Amino acid sequence: MVSPVTVVSERASEPVSRAVGARWPGGWAAAGQASGGRGGAGIPRRPTPPAGGGRCHGPGSGTRGAPRSPAGGGKTGHVTRKRDFVVLCVWRGSVGWRLGEQAAPTCFACLLRSMRLGEEVKSEGPKLVPFFKATCVYFVLWLPSSSPSCVSALIKCLPIFCLWLFLLAHGLGFLLAHPNATRIFVGLVFSAVGDAFLIWQDQGYFVHGLLMFAVAHMFYASAFGMRPLALRTGLVMAVLSGLCYALLYPYLSGAFTYLVGVYMALISFMGWRAMAGLRLVGAAWRWTKLAAGSGALLFIISDLIIAFNKFCFPVPYSRALIMSTYYAAQMFIALSAVESRDPVEDHRLSKAN
Structure with missing residues (x-):
């Protein structure tokens, strides 16, 4: 009733x-x-x-x-x-x-939205079942990276393919009506191509994978938007990115000196835009924004492990750490495309605050 x-x-x-x-x-x-x-x-x-x-x-x-x-x-x-x-x-x-x-x-509406949060997240769970199964297949098979093949590339990209299906399960009308969701879908496409290139990174395709993920981050940042601006969050991300690059710089040489710097700037920008809209309390709180911020943070952690493992020193259990944080990051970013509130109500709540 x-x-x-x-x-x-x-x-x-x-x-x-x-x-x-x-x-x-x-x-x-x-x-x-x-x-x-x-x-x-x-x-x-x-x-x-x-x-x-x-x-x-x-x-x-x-x-x-x-x-x-x-x-x-x-x-x-x-x-x-x-x-x-x-x-x-x-x-x-x-x-x-x-x-x-x-x-x-x-606002009492916040309480009601938090009560509905479980139902909203639960409704998305069945659509993510193929993604979880594909991720388990990757970790169970654990194909050696020393012998790259089309099969290993398919197994590695399979969870990302399932995230394509997750977004498509909401209908083509959903993607056409929500440009941000479309941009995230395109970012997932470039991510899958980047994963395939990184299978053959020892054969000279590491830069190709780096460029594909750089394009994916630009689409993700575009999907997260430029409002609110959150200059403090941007400043914190810039400082942390500069510190990480300063740690990596002595180990970089040749074109990687510039490519890694540009890539770190892009992923930091994406992380800034993902966390700028995050509100932990208040009427404007959205679980999709929390998913975006969590996904961006996990993506940065995954890429930092890659960078330190490749250029600085061997990181114990690097492959397990890289892939677990990477798949979780992509899942959260895909979840952030799901609209939990219509734009009219979003505008009204932002004005009320």
């Missing part, structure tokens, strides 16, 4: 009206308290209508008409920002939310 819930308090700031599912016959309960209330008060065993500080309107509340605050100046559909104590309980959902004294602004 879908029913709206509205919580009213004296000082209103954040909208909380939302259609939510509730099986409990009594619906919802909210408790308001004046600014002197203690933030440590517990949630009542059974939700009961509050006295004085606020009102709850839901199924079974028996209240008709527009709600009003006790002082007469409250606004409907809002929750207090500071110094008021609010408890929202979802009985049968095992969810409790508290805003104590001096609490930061929190």
